[in-house]
Amino acid sequence: MNSVQLVDIIANQRHIAAVRRAVLLNIPIFVIGAFSTMLSEVTILWYQQLMLAWFGANWSAFWHSVTSASLNGISISLVLSISYFLCEKTEQVKRGQVHPLAVAIVSFACYLTFVQTYLHNVSWEISFSSLGVGCVFCAIVTAIISTEIFLFLLSINKLNIELFTDIADPILQQVLSCIIPAIGTIVIIAVLNIFLVGPNIEYLNSGFYNWFAGVIQEIESPLAKMIVLILLIHVFWFLGLHGSNIMEPFLQYIKLEDLQMIYKLADGSNIAGEAFTKTLMDSFVLIGGAGSTICLMLALYLVSRRGNMAWLTKLSIVPAIFNINEILIFGLPIVLNPIFLIPFITVPLVLTCVSYSAISTGLISIVVESVHWTTPPFISGYIATNSWSGVALQIVQILIGSAIYLPFIIINEKQKKGEI
Structure with a gap:
């Protein structure tokens, strides 16, 4: 039995199939909730003034109500x-x-x-x-x-x-x-x-x-702790479960640690090797969402500029900018697809190690601000580190992730054409 047959057996297992179909059925709710969360957290001045003019002083409550109603x-x-x-x-x-x-x-x-x-x-x-x-x-x-x-x-x-x-x-x-x-x-x-x-x-x-x-x-090591969480998130996703939501309670716990790290920085403590928080994960590892979707989309664009994959990439680009990627993950699909198993899990793990190394060795500024997970790339990198070094790290991360995805997308394209 090869890996493709094994994955096919897992995909057709009635419990996993039922959960996967249920998650697919609820994708509109996930996307609506994610977008409304994003729109309630935007800090751009002209946007806030526009919302103030449309909805009044409590404009954020409007988007919070949409989030509450959906999620x-x-x-x-x-x-x-x-x-x-x-x-x-x-x-x-x-x-x-x-x-x-x-x-x-x-x-x-x-x-x-x-x-x-x-x-x-x-x-x-x-x-x-x-x-x-x-x-x-x-x-x-x-x-x-x-x-x-x-x-x-x-x-x-x-x-x-x-x-x-x-x-x-x-x-x-x-x-x-x-x-x-x-x-x-x-x-x-x-x-x-x-x-x-x-x-x-x-x-x-x-x-x-x-x-x-x-x-x-x-788990004493901050790096090992984050690797375990990243691995679990992506294994759940690969099985057709919404890994981000399943692990949300633990990710929120890490989010609380962000503030503790910032307080230590204010005291002058040297915690470069310890400041591994949810903000770091959202801004420098899960760029575009689970699987580091921005990297996947760049690789898809380089290989497939026509056909269904190109159409799916265009449809997913705006949500992915705000780290909302359910459409791409289930539409490609990545779920229970043996070709994408290795890069989908490997890319976030590699980017985790690169981020940790860059910060612990002082190559980039330490993460000093808590950034909402829907903040677009480059903006989040600058805000998180209060430095252009954060933007530089994100660019390097996207290039590394895209390079890892690229050969697997080429294999997928050849398989679809019957060349393999």
Whole structure:
């Protein structure tokens, strides 16, 4: 079995396929949320004056509301869509025993069970933040587990209410058949939640992230810590999962470290080898988004100036300038594409090491400002370092990344033409 066959098997695995299709279905929401986040953070004077004239003093609240409306419910959307895609081709659905949307609704109820906050045996509450990007991983796991439990219970004939042929609406037949399996699924998930949540954990999702954050913090080397995070982000992306959102809670923790590093700089401390923060990652490693998309786009432009790839590059260039790259990653596609596996993971890792070396050896100014992840390249490099050396490093990074991508894009082009 070669690597292409192995990747094809992984791509067709029903759970991975369901998650990938669910993420694809939600790309418009991801893109809208990313653009609205970007527009709320732009610091250009003429833009702020324009927004002030259009929307008044609280103009940023307008874009924040769009971000909130799109991203703060993304976990719910993923639970519903993953569960739907996971069961839509099962035998129970094909023979009309259950509607896939009914299974998705049960999974949604199970997800709400998992994200409830348990407060000292007094009350159960659900935080609005528990429904957003910070709980994407929990949403994926819950959708898969609850759907499989439901389908298993549904397969037990003794748990099914007998169907009657004279019922007018077939939906009622399907609803009756899934009542007991639905109750059983929700009860099982609720029991799991009670037993899995520890005495010092508010809810299961936070417990998982606290545990993983502890594991990451055990890594003493800042460079090794960032390499692990970069590797996980891109492995998730390659499997068709939104790696950036799954790892967002950990990336936000690193973002808090930005301020600590700046405070140390203000005290005159020599931390050139330690100032490896989320700002450094966003500005000098993930240039254009996951996979260092700007490097990929430059290589694509050099090789493919016509056809679908050229059209896709033109469509993706504006979002990529603001580090929004879902369209390119899923449209190329990079997901589960063995040809792009090596460069997609290698480029960010190489750029991580180059950035760390440049800063720790003093070749460029140390990162002294926190920069929002949607800030375009070159602008972010200058703001982050308060120096043109940051811009110079970004140019070098783009050239290195493009050189790594180039031969793989050529191989992909030859394969499409049947030359390989």
